[in-house]
Amino acid sequence: MRVLIVTAVPAERDAVVRGCGTADDAASAAEVAVPGGVLHRVQMGSTVDVLAAGVGPAAAAAATATALTVAAVRGAPYDLAVSAGIGGGFAPHAPLGSVVVADAVVAADLGAETPDGFAAVTDLGFGTVEHRPPPALVTAVAGATGAVRGTVLTVSTVTGSAERADTLLGRHPRAVAEAMEGFGVAEAAAAQSVPVLEVRAVSNAVGPRDRAAWRIGEALDALAEAFTRAAPALRTPDLDPDLDLEGSQQ
Numbered sequence: 001m002r003v004l005i006v007t008a009v010p011a012e013r014d015a016v017v018r019g020c021g022t023a024d025d026a027a028s029a030a031e032v033a034v035p036g037g038v039l040h041r042v043q044m045g046s047t048v049d050v051l052a053a054g055v056g057p058a059a060a061a062a063a064t065a066t067a068l069t070v071a072a073v074r075g076a077p078y079d080l081a082v083s084a085g086i087g088g089g090f091a092p093h094a095p096l097g098s099v100v101v102a103d104a105v106v107a108a109d110l111g112a113e114t115p116d117g118f119a120a121v122t123d124l125g126f127g128t129v130e131h132r133p134p135p136a137l138v139t140a141v142a143g144a145t146g147a148v149r150g151t152v153l154t155v156s157t158v159t160g161s162a163e164r165a166d167t168l169l170g171r172h173p174r175a176v177a178e179a180m181e182g183f184g185v186a187e188a189a190a191a192q193s194v195p196v197l198e199v200r201a202v203s204n205a206v207g208p209r210d211r212a213a214w215r216i217g218e219a220l221d222a223l224a225e226a227f228t229r230a231a232p233a234l235r236t237p238d239l240d241p242d243l244d245l246e247g248s249q250q
């Protein structure tokens with residue numbers, strides 16, 4: 001089992017590495033250069049490569065595509081791509097410090113404003129706005145981590161008002177969190193038929209901007225703990241006949 005975990009920033013990468021390995025492993029994770037980035041490699045039964053790709057869906061997609069392609073060309077393709085990091089939680093489902101596992105990874109602002117309101121690109125006849133992680137893997141990881149399960153939105157603009165939060169929830173009633181990279185990772189993974197997962201630890205509430213209320217340190221600790229707990233599910237899905245990783249993407 002080979003897993004690629006893509007974060008936005010190095011602090012998230014280091015939290016995931018810390019969670020996946022022992023403290024010693026985290027300090028000594030092997031570094032493997034790929035074009036445009038450096039993989040931090042942890043061996044935990046599976047090979048887990050963690051990559052800080054930058055903020056936003058474009059940076060996430062570019063780095064994920066590169067890492068997946070390099071691995072495939074080197075003859076050691078990944079079996080799973082994971083978007084991981086901190087995120088905003090929709091109240092009351094995902095409070096500060098909670099962990100969210102996406103059962104749907106949705107591009108929330110990919111579309112057009114029309115006289116009748118927002119139209120998704122799919123309404124315009126293009127592409128896709130949703131990817132579905134393998135349900136059995138979602139169940140296993142959410143169960144192991146005690147995570148909230150639901151739709152995680154990918155946005156290019158962080159929500160900063162109650163009105164915007166309400167608009168997003170009106171369009172996506174199952175949304176439990178928003179972040180900025182999941183759909184980018186999912187698009188790159190889908191292009192190579194690699195299953196995707198998204199795991200977020202909640203650092204702030206989605207709604208009116210309140211920087212004083214962010215809990216980034218707590219969220220990074222929760223992210224590390226989530227990967228410690230998720231490790232068995234990420235180590236052995238190829239041994240579990242119920243974990244069908246194929247064909248769940250749209």
Ligand SMILES: O=C(O)c1cccc(C(=O)CC[C@H]2O[C@@H](n3cnc4c(=O)[nH]cnc43)[C@H](O)[C@@H]2O)c1
Pocket residue numbers: 008009055056085086087088089155157158159160178179180181203204205206209210
């Ligand atoms: O300036 C602000 O008001 C603000 C509020 C929340 C987050 C930011 C960031 O620039 C962080 C972006 C970074 O972290 C993830 N993230 C964390 N919380 C959220 C959120 O509420 N909505 C979207 N993304 C969030 C995101 O995935 C980025 O990697 C600024």
